[in-house]
Amino acid sequence: MAFWAAAVAALLLWLLLLLAMALATRNPEVIAGPPAGELADQSPAVVDLITGRWRLTGEAPAATLLDLAARGVVQIEEIGPELSLVRLRHDPGDLNPYEKLVLEHLQALAVDGVVATGALAEGSRDLSRWWKSFRRKVIVDARSQGLSQPRWSRAQAAVLTAGAGVPALAIAVAVTVDDRKHSAGPGAGIVSWVLLTLLMGKLNGERGTRRGAELAGYWLGVRKHFAASGRFPQLPAASVTLWGRHLAYAAALGVAPTAVTSLPVSTPADDRRAWSDYGGMWHVVTVRYPRRMLWAREPRPMLLRALGAGALAGFWAWVVLLVASAFGWWPDALRTPSAFVVGALVAAVPLAYAISDLTRKAEIEGQIVRLRRVDVGSGENRGHSYVHWCAIDQGREREVKAFGISGTLWGALAEGDRVRARVGPRLGWISEIEVAERRQRQERYDDTGEYRIDAPENLGEVRISDPRKE
Numbered sequence: 409m410a411f412w413a414a415a416v417a418a419l420l421l422w423l424l425l426l427l428a429m430a431l432a433t434r435n436p437e438v439i440a441g442p443p444a445g446e447l448a449d450q451s452p453a454v455v456d457l458i459t460g461r462w463r464l465t466g467e468a469p470a471a472t473l474l475d476l477a478a479r480g481v482v483q484i485e486e487i488g489p490e491l492s493l494v495r496l497r498h499d500p501g502d503l504n505p506y507e508k509l510v511l512e513h514l515q516a517l518a519v520d521g522v523v524a525t526g527a528l529a530e531g532s533r534d535l536s537r538w539w540k541s542f543r544r545k546v547i548v549d550a551r552s553q554g555l556s557q558p559r560w561s562r563a564q565a566a567v568l569t570a571g572a573g574v575p576a577l578a579i580a581v582a583v584t585v586d587d588r589k590h591s592a593g594p595g596a597g598i599v600s601w602v603l604l605t606l607l608m609g610k611l612n613g614e615r616g617t618r619r620g621a622e623l624a625g626y627w628l629g630v631r632k633h634f635a636a637s638g639r640f641p642q643l644p645a646a647s648v649t650l651w652g653r654h655l656a657y658a659a660a661l662g663v664a665p666t667a668v669t670s671l672p673v674s675t676p677a678d679d680r681r682a683w684s685d686y687g688g689m690w691h692v693v694t695v696r697y698p699r700r701m702l703w704a705r706e707p708r709p710m711l712l713r714a715l716g717a718g719a720l721a722g723f724w725a726w727v728v729l730l731v732a733s734a735f736g737w738w739p740d741a742l743r744t745p746s747a748f749v750v751g752a753l754v755a756a757v758p759l760a761y762a763i764s765d766l767t768r769k770a771e772i773e774g775q776i777v778r779l780r781r782v783d784v785g786s787g788e789n790r791g792h793s794y795v796h797w798c799a800i801d802q803g804r805e806r807e808v809k810a811f812g813i814s815g816t817l818w819g820a821l822a823e824g825d826r827v828r829a830r831v832g833p834r835l836g837w838i839s840e841i842e843v844a845e846r847r848q849r850q851e852r853y854d855d856t857g858e859y860r861i862d863a864p865e866n867l868g869e870v871r872i873s874d875p876r877k878e
């Protein structure tokens with residue numbers, strides 16, 4: 409018991425040390441200033457960071473795009489109630505890294521220099537990595553202006569990490585003394601140390617400087633001014649032509665929700681609603697994923713499934729008819745033929761579909777609008793089993809059914825690619841697919857410098873609610 413008491417005491421002391429450092433490194437108090445209409449020098453993304461308690465929110469990428477429009481890098485045009493376009497104009501060459509990231513995403517999507525605003529969630533980028541890259545670049549800019557800093561300094565992180573070794577060692581000794589047979593002490597010590605350092609990392613993050621708090625207070629005063637006007641909440645993104653950078657900062661400060669919603673730069677693409685430019689004009693396509701009873705199935709395995717289903721149905725029909733015959737409800741002579749008929753009826757449709765798709769393929773051309781992978785077979789005693797979906801807009805209908813495809817072919821494709829494919833029309837299985845034209849991809853984010861900064865992952869999540877309103 410003495411060893412366990414020492415372990416508990418060491419753990420409590422380390423937790424007190426962690427609490428003391430957390431209190432000493434909390435964000436400085438931000439006091440909102442009086443309403444002000446003059447814009448300072450910080451970018452909308454940096455404003456979003458420092459006024460959001462040093463947590464970047466989902467408004468920052470949209471606000472950055474609005475700022476690019478206000479500065480003439482792009483132009484946002486409202487074509488109709490459900491369609492607005494972003495038109496690329498010129499790259500001034502002096503953009504911040506995170507502004508370049510947004511511009512490069514537009515360039516990857518644009519066709520003839522134009523992309524629909526609703527299509528900004530599209531593309532083959534890794535959104536999680538894109539967001540982390542955007543966030544790090546904003547933090548680098550904020551730190552360069554003296555507005556932000558890491559919560560733990562290197563010395564503090566070293567003290568906490570080394571200090572976590574004391575309770576971990578005490579726990580290892582206590583377990584070893586308490587259970588000499590299993591030699592679990594070293595493992596318990598390692599696990600304890602890992603858990604304590606994870607807790608330390610969870611509390612880590614970005615925090616403001618004194619200058620950052622002062623500027624955050626000023627910008628909250630600007631927010632009061634914007635909110636008092638009552639004009640910004642309903643303004644569409646295209647109104648940036650009239651309002652200029654004021655709309656971009658209103659978006660960053662959380663008072664222009666309509667404009668932000670219409671620019672889903674940092675929003676995951678909807679599985680069932682996609683934007684396509686196939687045919688030369690941007691349009692919305694509804695994607696349907698049919699039930700897989702007789703769809704998205706490979707023809708050859710379907711032959712075996714059909715025969716197996718028919719045999720199983722015929723067997724159970726025979727059992728039921730056997731009982732019925734025993735009570736005199738069914739003629740004995742018809743029992744076996746009836747079971748065969750039941751089995752044949754069950755197997756007939758899938759067999760016919762499989763044979764049809766093996767002998768005849770439909771040739772289709774179009775643009776891939778959705779590639780999805782669904783885990784349908786995970787379990788403790790088995791590996792992952794996936795269903796791969798590929799939806800292709802052929803330019804004829806506004807609703808498309810997603811096809812099944814093998815994982816090998818699926819992995820070589822990207823949303824936005826224009827393809828030619830051979831598909832079984834009955835079972836909806838893509839047997840062959842060729843990329844005729846690849847969509848420009850944004851896979852490299854030039855993060856050599858940004859990824860070296862101490863910016864913990866847990867603070868990079870896009871918040872659904874705006875912390876300024878909490």
